[in-house]
Amino acid sequence: MQLLGNAKLAVIDGKSGHYTVTDPSTLVMEGGRIAWIGDAAALPKRFAAAPCRDLGGRIVTPGLIDCHSHIVFGGDRAREFEMRLEGAGYEEIARAGGGILSTVKHTREADEASLLASALPRVDALLAEGVTALEIKSGYGLDIETEMKMLRVARRIGQERRVSIRTTWLAAHALPPEYSDDRAGYLRDVVIKGMDRAHAEGLIDAVDGFCEGIAFTQGEIAQVFDHAARLGLPVKLHAEQLSDLGGAAMAAKHGALSADHLEYLGADGIGAMAASGTVAVLLPGAFYTLRETQLPPVQALRDAGVPMALATDCNPGSSPLSSLLLTMNMAATLFRMTPSECLAGVTAHAARAIGMGDRGVIAVGNRADLAIWDITHLAELSYRIGFNPLHARIYGGEFA
């Protein structure tokens, strides 16, 4: 058992969605959970003998959650970064066999140990900013063995570091060259058969797909989602990133945890997401890297009451970003989200986007995953560019 004293706790107002910080309070952590919150003077006797760490009036938020990442991959795409600067477009690079497929080649060639070794520095950068939960997708194998290899590495990250990992099966990310003229065969023999095998090995927490002109159609993704439902797996979708194919609406109708990217999301998709409670995961790192000009419909999502989450989308092509604080700053400056919305986007709403209902909010009974900051105002977390004011990270009730 551990007490945190003199702590200003970030609490969200359910109605306004606005964050405030409490007066200096005491928070009790027991068995990895938040056991009690209140004024020191009212501390129950049963907690009185427990060690107490005085936080000196520092602000405490829930541990940050990165709810959308491709952080396990082989190689890098610096050369393509250069190509884009020389005028090539993202879709042009993808159609020329670059993009995702060039990372596939490197990921297939890499063994588990080297994939783990190359991912850990990126994960450590996130943990240094107070991240306590991280979603990691497959999607750079596009064959069963490599897709499973990626998710085994994702699971090992959760053993090597004090962070909770949620894994996502994203074999429906791109069509590999060996199936270029057999889309149905790829979906049947790799995406769906591989999902069965990976699920049987306990490697999958959710299933995702890329619904886009350069990837898979609504109908193809629906097949994948129907199979996920048969296995009892929740779904999420890369949707409306480069065009409006109605992916978000289809995902919402499948009860998706989230629809992600959403620059080209229209009224039908927004309505379907509001009706199903599907979280809108916005990815400003990809918007920024690809120099996208179509903004996601933040005001329409606000008006419809669709919860908005934020994530790094950490991947070697469209979002080589390993900072959730910078993600928050981008969302504020580029998408005009408020500091409160940005904080909710990487805590409460991010937890919903990966189906982890017991975190992302400081409340009794929730996991004691917390971030302690050297800031005087919560807005500093999205205001600053490239500065990390983290004082300490608490994972499962222990200083990590």
Ligand SMILES: O=C(O)CC[C@@H]1NC(=O)NC1=O
């Ligand atoms: O470029 C890559 O490697 C992944 C790009 C990433 N995947 C996806 O479905 N959309 C993206 O932006």
Ligand SMILES: [Fe+3]
């Ligand atoms: Fe992504």
